[in-house]
Amino acid sequence: METFIESFVQGLPLYALFIIIAVSLYTLSKGADLLVDEAVALSERLGIPKMIIGATIVSLGTTLPEASVSVMAAIYGNPGLALGNAVGSVICDTGLILGIATLISPLPLQKNIVNRHGWIQFGAGILLVLFSLPYGTIGDIFINGGHISRVTGFLFVGLLIAYIYFSTVNAKEESVAATVESSEEDSNKLAIFVKFVLGITLVIVSSKVLIPTAQETAIRLNVPESIIAATLVAFGTSLPELVTSVTAALKGHGELAVGNVVGADILNILFVIGSAASFSKNGIQVPVDFFKLYFPAMIFILTVFRVGSIYSKDELKRPFGLILLGTYILITALSYV
Numbered sequence: 305m306e307t308f309i310e311s312f313v314q315g316l317p318l319y320a321l322f323i324i325i326a327v328s329l330y331t332l333s334k335g336a337d338l339l340v341d342e343a344v345a346l347s348e349r350l351g352i353p354k355m356i357i358g359a360t361i362v363s364l365g366t367t368l369p370e371a372s373v374s375v376m377a378a379i380y381g382n383p384g385l386a387l388g389n390a391v392g393s394v395i396c397d398t399g400l401i402l403g404i405a406t407l408i409s410p411l412p413l414q415k416n417i418v419n420r421h422g423w424i425q426f427g428a429g430i431l432l433v434l435f436s437l438p439y440g441t442i443g444d445i446f447i448n449g450g451h452i453s454r455v456t457g458f459l460f461v462g463l464l465i466a467y468i469y470f471s472t473v474n475a476k477e478e479s480v481a482a483t484v485e486s487s488e489e490d491s492n493k494l495a496i497f498v499k500f501v502l503g504i505t506l507v508i509v510s511s512k513v514l515i516p517t518a519q520e521t522a523i524r525l526n527v528p529e530s531i532i533a534a535t536l537v538a539f540g541t542s543l544p545e546l547v548t549s550v551t552a553a554l555k556g557h558g559e560l561a562v563g564n565v566v567g568a569d570i571l572n573i574l575f576v577i578g579s580a581a582s583f584s585k586n587g588i589q590v591p592v593d594f595f596k597l598y599f600p601a602m603i604f605i606l607t608v609f610r611v612g613s614i615y616s617k618d619e620l621k622r623p624f625g626l627i628l629l630g631t632y633i634l635i636t637a638l639s640y641v
Contacts, residue, residue, distance in 0.1 A: 331506050339503030362564045371571065374386035405565075409558060597638060
């Protein structure tokens with residue numbers, strides 16, 4: 305899809321690119337509105353907390369396209385793309401997205417649910433680092449890097465299945481919905497779910513159109529390629545999560561934003577990296593840069609969120625959002641030094 309859009313926009317005049325950007329931004333915002341509204345409606349209908357809806361259904365919907373790209377890259381011999389995509393997304397989701405959402409409005413925390421999923425999020429990050437270490441030659445870690453084996457990939461996929469099962473069981477326990485429902489209520493749920501899927505589709509398709517169009521526009525306006533790579537391309541992969549979380553925060557549904565980020569982080573590690581390593585004959589080679597910068601940055605930013613969640617009473621305060629956003633900006637700057 306990306307290749308088709310890129311080739312299509314290259315043949316358009318500049319004014320047409322501006323029109324496409326305007327339309328994409330409009331549909332992106334409308335899709336996010338629809339996605340958040342229907343996710344909240346689904347949460348109320350099923351009696352499941354918004355945090356869990358965000359951590360499962362919403363995060364799966366916004367992460368699935370990037371996961372499929374990473375898996376296909378692994379099949380065609382480029383599994384390293386999945387590692388960079390996943391770790392970069394975790395840093396971006398938790399730092400940039402959660403930081404911005406918290407600065408917009410302190411995010412409500414349902415402590416038992418946030419801690420339950422938050423520790424899984426943190427644990428997944430730790431496991432990724434531990435299973436990347438070359439224990440036989442650990443002294444050469446900053447020379448030769450590390451490796452994620454195919455067996456580790458299967459283990460991560462198994463943990464993902466366990467996480468989904470765990471989340472489903474807890475969702476049922478958290479549910480306060482009536483056990484006996486009318487056919488009219490069932491049809492209402494179906495309508496909500498259809499609108500919810502439509503919202504996800506609008507967000508993803510709009511993102512896929514917006515980024516290459518903006519990139520081509522920047523090239524036409526003689527913006528340096530390095531700036532394009534550091535902004536539009538890096539920003540584009542997390543745009544669905546960003547617009548969904550920010551919209552949720554603006555609408556007063558901060559729990560949905562927290563759930564979306566936490567769930568997306570778990571899926572990026574267990575699903576994206578796990579699937580890519582499983583489909584790659586030789587696993588995934590971990591470059592030295594990940595041990596020098598990206599893994600420490602990921603663990604630090606996940607630790608900040610964990611500490612913020614534990615020591616906050618009923619909402620994640622703006623100072624933690626400022627630390628998260630500042631950390632993301634620093635990591636991004638260091639990655640280009």
